[in-house]
Amino acid sequence: MYSLVANGADVLELGVPFSDPMADGPTIQRAAERALANHVSLHDVLETVRLFSQTNDKTPVVLMGYLNHVHKMGYQAFAQAAADAGVDGVLTVDSPVETITPLHDSLKAHGIDCIFLIAPTTTEERIQTIAKVAGGFVYYVSLKG
Template identity: 95%
Template structure:
């Protein structure tokens, strides 16, 4: 999984937000992420690569242009966390035409009906979100974790 930086990562906790801010402050763009994948593919063509991020950078590039660039770079799948299955057809179709999987999220609160809808169009795998809230928001007490490990 390779994150695409975005200016308003609403589903992410403070750690990932700070990482996105640093990347954007250093002018890292979606095109830079695709170039990173392309360079990675020069030495590794086996490890699956899934881009994870938000729809806006993809929308700005254009769905077909993005899908083509992602395929040329060697991307295997794309997960846009803020794209509901009901509105993702333009991106989904562009990705599918390039042989790229469109990955979807489900959570414990996802209804059976919605799971079935997602299962009909999902490719690759379905990303199960097992915790409520934003990612990276929980903090661990390292001393407590160490005691549990012992």
């Protein structure tokens, strides 16, 4: 993480390993498999952010993952743990805007942005809906499929 910042990264995205990374390509899928084989958990990722944030509180850190981990921990508990670690934003790729309110509200209460994806196929109406609740930035997926 320090090397990325030293070489110009403005924001860091850390993936939370998941057993069924449906929104990720083969490289990230293999990375998730390796991480899981080494027992890397959401708690480990949060600890990594906490350690980084102790010496760098200027570079935003966004967690990218799937709702299962967050749901299992509980939205409030996750939001508190993420805030304590120094997380600035969270993107759960399998959480549509229509069902995100409990997580969004928990994150917002702890000063954490809720990041959303849009794609070339996203309708204008849906983009407007996402824009009303998104924080930090909107992640544009530039390719179809």
